[in-house]
Amino acid sequence: MFSEKLISWYHQNKRELPWRNTRDPYKIWLSEIILQQTRVEQGLPYYQKFIAAFPTVVSLAKAKEDEVLKLWQGLGYYSRARNLQHAAKSVATDFKGKFPSEYKDILSLKGVGEYTAAAIASFSYDLPYPVLDGNVFRVISRVYGFHEAIDSSIGKKKFIEHLHTLIPHKDPASFNQAIMEFGAMHCTPKNPDCNACIFKSECYAANNDKVDLLPVKEKKIVKRDRYFYYKVSLDSEKNILIQKRKGKDIWEGMYEFPNVESPVQLDNPLKELNINKKELLSFSEIQKHLLTHQNIYFSFYVVKAISSKKDLWVSAEKLLEYPVPKIIQDFIHKTLNLYLPHK
Numbered sequence: 398m399f400s401e402k403l404i405s406w407y408h409q410n411k412r413e414l415p416w417r418n419t420r421d422p423y424k425i426w427l428s429e430i431i432l433q434q435t436r437v438e439q440g441l442p443y444y445q446k447f448i449a450a451f452p453t454v455v456s457l458a459k460a461k462e463d464e465v466l467k468l469w470q471g472l473g474y475y476s477r478a479r480n481l482q483h484a485a486k487s488v489a490t491d492f493k494g495k496f497p498s499e500y501k502d503i504l505s506l507k508g509v510g511e512y513t514a515a516a517i518a519s520f521s522y523d524l525p526y527p528v529l530d531g532n533v534f535r536v537i538s539r540v541y542g543f544h545e546a547i548d549s550s551i552g553k554k555k556f557i558e559h560l561h562t563l564i565p566h567k568d569p570a571s572f573n574q575a576i577m578e579f580g581a582m583h584c585t586p587k588n589p590d591c592n593a594c595i596f597k598s599e600c601y602a603a604n605n606d607k608v609d610l611l612p613v614k615e616k617k618i619v620k621r622d623r624y625f626y627y628k629v630s631l632d633s634e635k636n637i638l639i640q641k642r643k644g645k646d647i648w649e650g651m652y653e654f655p656n657v658e659s660p661v662q663l664d665n666p667l668k669e670l671n672i673n674k675k676e677l678l679s680f681s682e683i684q685k686h687l688l689t690h691q692n693i694y695f696s697f698y699v700v701k702a703i704s705s706k707k708d709l710w711v712s713a714e715k716l717l718e719y720p721v722p723k724i725i726q727d728f729i730h731k732t733l734n735l736y737l738p739h740k
């Protein structure tokens with residue numbers, strides 16, 4: 398009953414999205430990885446750019462890492478873009494260019510977790526694996542009154558077992574699409590429209606005044622503060638000094654200006670950046686960029702400098718071709734342009 402009502406709601410209310418009109422596992426995989434990062438409206442242009450640049454999984458496997466990161470620029474969590482390419486290479490070599498069709502093989506790809514594997518297996522191959530994301534947790538916990546924490550292993554197990562009893566084996570794809578769409582469009586985190594809901598009569602949360610209390614989460618996210626002070630060096634030709642970010646950390650493999658990082662605000666950033674006041678052209682106030690697990694604080698110090706052959710100095714035009722973090726991209730567009738030669 399739950400499934401029929403849900404699927405029928407879906408057919409009447411679904412949004413038309415390009416990855417819904419395909420069974421191509423590559424396109425479905427790409428869309429799912431992008432949608433883990435962002436909302437549909439923001440994710441759509443990224444999906445279209447990726448498909449245009451890399452129409453097949455093999456073309457993605459052959460791309461340069463910088464190209465992939467550049468296309469991903471602005472989405473955040475750049476390890477996902479690197480995993481995407483790593484997985485594409487596995488498909489190209491281990492599976493001879495054909496996307497795997499068995500759940501366990503799909504799950505073996507780098508960056509593909511249970512949720513994504515279930516989405517690909519059901520949407521592309523009609524395999525009855527239920528998806529479990531934030532939308533699904535919300536709908537199930539509210540309708541069935543599940544109070545187990547959704548970020549606990551006991552909670553996840555209970556939800557998955559229950560979904561296995563609901564998912565119809567003859568049309569798992571529609572069920573999975575429907576429950577996610579219902580959570581995204583109707584049973585929303587705040588102010589869901591319970592009065593106009595197809596589950597109004599049987600919904601536990603709506604009938605027990607618990608809509609705002611479900612789903613339950615156990616852990617609170619502890620955020621870490623990070624302060625980045627960037628030194629933006631310009632030579633007399635207006636070339637800019639950049640470097641590639643190394644190490645297993647945020648923005649790995651992307652390009653940035655040399656910088657100093659600190660867990661607290663610095664009293665004297667000029668000293669730490671080794672900047673003499675005479676060479677300083679300008680600096681920005683500290684700004685904030687909030688990520689799920691980190692609070693990023695940052696500021697830029699633009700200085701006159703003398704370029705050297707051993708470092709990476711690039712022209713303004715060239716700089717725009719490099720993948721850079723969003724905060725640097727914004728700085729280039731808003732501030733650095735003031736200093737650069739106009740074409």
Ligand code: SF4
Pocket residue numbers: 536539540583584585589590591592594595596597600601602603608
């Ligand atoms: S009645 Fe309200 S809480 Fe229950 S499923 Fe519908 S929208 Fe969600």
